Amino acid sequence: MEGEGVLEELVKELEERGFIVTRRGFIEGVSGVKHYFDFIVEDPRSGRKLAFSVTDRIRHEHVLSVLAMRIDTEIPHIVVANEVDPSVQDLLRKCNVFTVSFNKPKFSMLSSLPSKDLKQFTKTVASEILKFLSAIRSAEA
Amino acid sequence: MLEVVRTGIEGFDEAFGGFCRGQIIMVLGNAGSGKTTFCAKFLYEGARKFGEPGVFINTIEGKKEFYRYMKGLGMDFEPLEREGLFRYVEMLTPTSKDALMNLSRELTKHALECNAKRIVIDSITPIFMLGPSIEARAILHNAMKNLVRELGAVLLITGEMPMGEERIGHGVEEFVVDGIIKLKLEVPEAGAPRRIMEVLKLRGRPLSRAFYDFEIGPPLGLRVYLSGVLEELESSIDIEDKVPSGVEGVDDLLGGGLIRNTATIVMGPPGSGKTLLLLTLAAENTLRGEKVVYITFEEPRQQVHATLRFLRYDAEELEKRGLRILSVNPRAITMRSFYDIIQGFSKLTESKGSLLIVDGINSLRREFGIDFHRAIRDLVLQAKKAGVTTILSILKEREAVSEEAVTHLSTLADNIVELRINDEGQRIKREILVLKARMSQASNMIHELELVDGRLRVR
Numbered sequence: 001m002e003g004e005g006v007l008e009e010l011v012k013e014l015e016e017r018g019f020i021v022t023r024r025g026f027i028e029g030v031s032g033v034k035h036y037f038d039f040i041v042e043d044p045r046s047g048r049k050l051a052f053s054v055t056d057r058i059r060h061e062h063v064l065s066v067l068a069m070r071i072d073t074e075i076p077h078i079v080v081a082n083e084v085d086p087s088v089q090d091l092l093r094k095c096n097v098f099t100v101s102f103n104k105p106k107f108s109m110l111s112s113l114p115s116k117d118l119k120q121f122t123k124t125v126a127s128e129i130l131k132f133l134s135a136i137r138s139a140e141a
Numbered sequence: 142m143l144e145v146v147r148t149g150i151e152g153f154d155e156a157f158g159g160f161c162r163g164q165i166i167m168v169l170g171n172a173g174s175g176k177t178t179f180c181a182k183f184l185y186e187g188a189r190k191f192g193e194p195g196v197f198i199n200t201i202e203g204k205k206e207f208y209r210y211m212k213g214l215g216m217d218f219e220p221l222e223r224e225g226l227f228r229y230v231e232m233l234t235p236t237s238k239d240a241l242m243n244l245s246r247e248l249t250k251h252a253l254e255c256n257a258k259r260i261v262i263d264s265i266t267p268i269f270m271l272g273p274s275i276e277a278r279a280i281l282h283n284a285m286k287n288l289v290r291e292l293g294a295v296l297l298i299t300g301e302m303p304m305g306e307e308r309i310g311h312g313v314e315e316f317v318v319d320g321i322i323k324l325k326l327e328v329p330e331a332g333a334p335r336r337i338m339e340v341l342k343l344r345g346r347p348l349s350r351a352f353y354d355f356e357i358g359p360p361l362g363l364r365v366y367l368s369g370v371l372e373e374l375e376s377s378i379d380i381e382d383k384v385p386s387g388v389e390g391v392d393d394l395l396g397g398g399l400i401r402n403t404a405t406i407v408m409g410p411p412g413s414g415k416t417l418l419l420l421t422l423a424a425e426n427t428l429r430g431e432k433v434v435y436i437t438f439e440e441p442r443q444q445v446h447a448t449l450r451f452l453r454y455d456a457e458e459l460e461k462r463g464l465r466i467l468s469v470n471p472r473a474i475t476m477r478s479f480y481d482i483i484q485g486f487s488k489l490t491e492s493k494g495s496l497l498i499v500d501g502i503n504s505l506r507r508e509f510g511i512d513f514h515r516a517i518r519d520l521v522l523q524a525k526k527a528g529v530t531t532i533l534s535i536l537k538e539r540e541a542v543s544e545e546a547v548t549h550l551s552t553l554a555d556n557i558v559e560l561r562i563n564d565e566g567q568r569i570k571r572e573i574l575v576l577k578a579r580m581s582q583a584s585n586m587i588h589e590l591e592l593v594d595g596r597l598r599v600r
Contacts, residue, residue: 031276060253064245067284068277087253094291 013126029072049075057083070097146295149186152365157346163290168299170324176299180261182363185216188226193258196251198230200267215360240268258294266301282317319344378402380580387425390599396581404521408537409560414571415534419498424454427464432495434465439501442468453595471504495529503536521553555579
């Protein structure tokens with residue numbers, strides 16, 4: 001399956017769950033710098049936004065740039081990657097950056113995800129987003 | 142309430158209490174100002190005294206040079222590395238656009254692996270020189286701050302200031318960091334180098350005073366002087382440890398002798414007995430086993446030997462026993478060579494319990510002009526640092542030294558002994574008076590100083 005197809009599946013899943021999804025959108029940070037993301041997901045009820053990126057792997061070298069975007073945009077960030085270093089995952093989670101990973105050797109590239117795993121993949125991501133937005137709603141309530 | 146992190150740096154914690162966990166502190170300065178040593182000391186004491194693991198990311202210096210230099214200053218990092226309390230990361234001269242990713246990798250990986258509570262990036266300048274915009278640098282700082290907070294660490298980053306440049310001028314760092322410490326090495330054209338630490342900002346900590354003297358050297362590596370160098374050095378003086386003058390009666394006037402590691406000025410007109418008093422001090426203390434250096438700007442060496450013989454001492458024997466006599470022509474001495482002598486004597490008298498006696502210090506005034514007082518101050522300072530007791534003689538004569546000049550010098554001295562000449566017509570009477578004797582119960586009476594059978598004594 002093509003990488004583009006994976007993203008489309010995700011968008012579809014999120015839209016079906018009632019989110020407004022902007023593809024390849026940007027958010028202007030506090031600094032004035034524009035940060036580009038694969039999706040920007042908005043909850044129409046609360047107006048809350050989430051940044052959403054898809055990448056191959058998240059390792060130590062990515063921590064500063066991921067954190068930099070997260071802090072400057074002031075919105076939570078979900079990163080989907082084939083491979084996420086576990087220690088980095090914990091660290092980023094504490095900073096409101098959520099990573100969804102498939103740390104299995106066979107998923108070396110998103111573009112090569114077989115269709116049966118894609119379904120699982122999109123469900124996991126969507127649940128992660130829902131979980132997060134529910135947490136925000138309860139915190140606000 | 143922010144958790145206080147003590148640096149372990151002597152003087153710094155007493156002044157500021159330390160840093161706070163989660164803070165980023167910027168340490169700025171010109172090359173050679175002591176930034177690396179300050180940061181190294183922070184990590185070294187953190188590991189040694191508080192068991193906090195540290196990571197040192199160096200973009201300038203290799204590991205071998207760093208370890209060797211720090212060991213020379215009394216900080217041996219190898220055992221700490223073996224115990225897992227220290228990691229040195231070479232990230233030499235980042236030149237590529239990947240510099241920020243490399244920094245992220247080294248910083249995060251090592252900090253997470255060893256659970257670092259103290260991190261140093263020395264220096265951030267090469268990374269910033271690669272051209273990230275001010276906005277990008279601000280975001281990066283915020284990202285680092287977030288990371289450091291999550292790690293529960295303190296991050297020190299150093300920044301280079303171009304030589305001769307005083308302003309910080311990095312653009313954004315000074316606003317986003319929690320503390321700014323500026324280190325300075327002042328090297329005057331004439332005079333001893335002086336290290337100054339200026340704390341410009343320190344969130345959450347009181348800043349009652351901004352400037353502190355500090356020193357780099359073994360065995361501590363680095364220490365900050367709380368109350369100015371002279372006052373701090375004096376805090377270690379033992380007032381019961383006294384050096385006898387060797388002249389009968391003089392010790393009683395001084396309250397038991399000269400307190401070791403103090404500075405004394407002996408002043409008086411020509412013929413009042415200054416040289417006789419100083420040479421007696423030199424000879425008697427040499428015979429007691431003290432290491433004595435006698436510098437004269439007044440007389441040639443042969444004259445010094447003759448005066449010693451007049452005082453019934455065997456000059457050659459005294460020299461064999463370790464008395465060092467240096468006769469220096471004041472017209473031939475430059476400010477630079479004067480400081481070489483000062484440095485030199487501290488090596489000559491390396492062991493504690495030594496005396497430096499300088500006769501005719503006023504001769505330098507003509508040569509050094511307005512730098513004279515600073516030169517004397519540095520002389521006294523160096524002597525005190527080396528644990529040396531100093532006795533200086535100065536001519537007190539209206540045309541030679543003004544009252545103002547004597548007043549200036551008196552502020553540097555712990556003790557002032559004045560010798561006078563009283564012309565009684567038939568004979569000249571020498572007198573001695575202790576004008577000042579800090580930390581001692583000195584006599585305030587004028588006594589006669591007489592010369593009997595070639596020996597001085599107080600009547």
